[in-house]
Amino acid sequence: MSTTAVPSRSLAALPDAALAEKRRPWYSQAPIHVVIILISVIWLMPTIALLFTSLRNIQNINTSMWWTLLWKPHELTLENYNAVVHSTGTVGMGQAFLNSLLITIPATLFPILFGAGAAYAFAWMRFPLRNSIFLLLVGLQVVPLQMLLIPLLQMYTTLGINGTYPALWIAHTAFGLPLAIYILRNFMSGIPYELLESARIDGNGHLGIFFRIILPLTTPAIAAVAIFQFMWVWNDLLIALVFSGPSTAPMTVVVRSLVGQFGNGWHLMTAAAFISMALPLVIFFSLQRYFVTGLTAGSVKG
Template identity: 45%
Template sequence: MSATVTDPAVAKEPQVPAGPVRRRPGGRLGRRLGSGVVQAFLVVIGLVWVTPLAGLLLSSLRSPEDNASSGWWSTFTSPGQLSFDNYAELLGNAGITQAFWNTVLISVPATTLVIAIAALAGYAFAWLEFPGRDWLFLLVVALLVVPVQVGLLPVAKLFGQLGLFGTIPGVVLFHVAYGLPFAIFLLRNYFADIPREMLEAARMDGGSEWRIFTRLVLPVGRPAIASLAIFQFLWVWNDMLVALLFADSSSQPLTVELQSQVRQFGSNIDVLAPGAFLSLIVPVVVFFAFQRHFVQGVMAGSVK
């Protein structure tokens, strides 16, 4: 009889029985406490962020006498103080309403033009071959470090010669010029992550560059474009430095008008509170409108 010898090198390892993995009670308790601490921390941060907004809203709904005699938190015990009289007077204020529409006429074109030009330039820098492409993109990146204050006086002199000083188009052009470097840099890097095979397949199917850009690149780059729209709109809507210099009394936005109201009337809370809340709520609405695309654009950079 011949004995069978088992080679230890090829011997099978012992099988581990399949089944649910037992977790230690201490690990489960640590995870629950950790998630509870994180949730409590987020709740505290949310309350800290919401409290000034709630205070501004309640102050805008109270009369000047109530605001002078007590704090906004007194409305929780005396809700009869709240009314929309301040907003009715605000809508009747010609300076505030004109400044609000000036802000819209500045912010919307400045955001739209930046997105349109930056999307075209970003696609060209990412996927088109032309002489000096890398050097031009390096120049765009270098413009990111140029502060806005450097160009205020030269551009003001240029606008004075062109007849654009003190006009809404002048303010829009300034915001477009200084918003393009960051916009081109952002969209170019996002468009460059699109798989080359996708673009090559579209070209083999007879698609022109314009058709590829509008039907393929723009839909894929929607999260990055939405993020750029939020950044650009918030920057232009909340700007006061550029408007103080380049806008006159007929073209000044809401931020400058509110600042002038403080200077002229002092603590006129019945005008400043509803005006400030109106200036604040529009960017908040825009952010939540594009929130889903904004989160996708932020998360895309972490997984690619």
């Protein structure tokens, strides 16, 4: 998408904003500050409420508000996390965390592996129907997941792989490929032709050009695709609901089943939900720039 090169540009524009701010007296800015702070509070509070609730025992949760923890820090307990990691009736969040990793890592690598090659062909090779096929891929990006579920489930049942990790990898890989190819191809076609030409003169065939020139130069786009695909798979509920089994259920499925089992078991639900959010939040805060670029690039998917 044309919207990918976002964050660096916003930093470059900062001096302008600072200048503009200087021209006006601070109090004329006051309403703006109030609105922004209010918005920030509204956007932060729900997550903090979840975290605080998950750190209190069920008696405290049901008798006083979560913010009580601020002046009664001795109420803080990790017992909910302890309970939820080990067992919750179905799969413990510990196993579910592992399942999420075992599902997400291959389901992130495969689309990049297959997608990068295809993207190179679409960008730099000539073959019959190239443009028509690519246009088809553009259209496929918005096909609803619901269109695949029933026949895929039948195929998996026939093959006897329903409920296994490969079933989830295949679904996520195939469904993620059109967008991955699209983004990688658009990036690769921007690589200067002279680079490819000189590599060819040095005696490289397509494989040589692909591995030595294209792949290293495509790293930013690959990082973006990796992040959105990782986030998409990690946070997916629908594919996991249909194709995962009791022993392969990722965290989204376990959290959802906790909601179903204990509608008011806030201590368990909140702890489980927070565990499921932890890794994406760490990625967000450590790789913020790539993260924003990746999610922006991948936003058409669904």
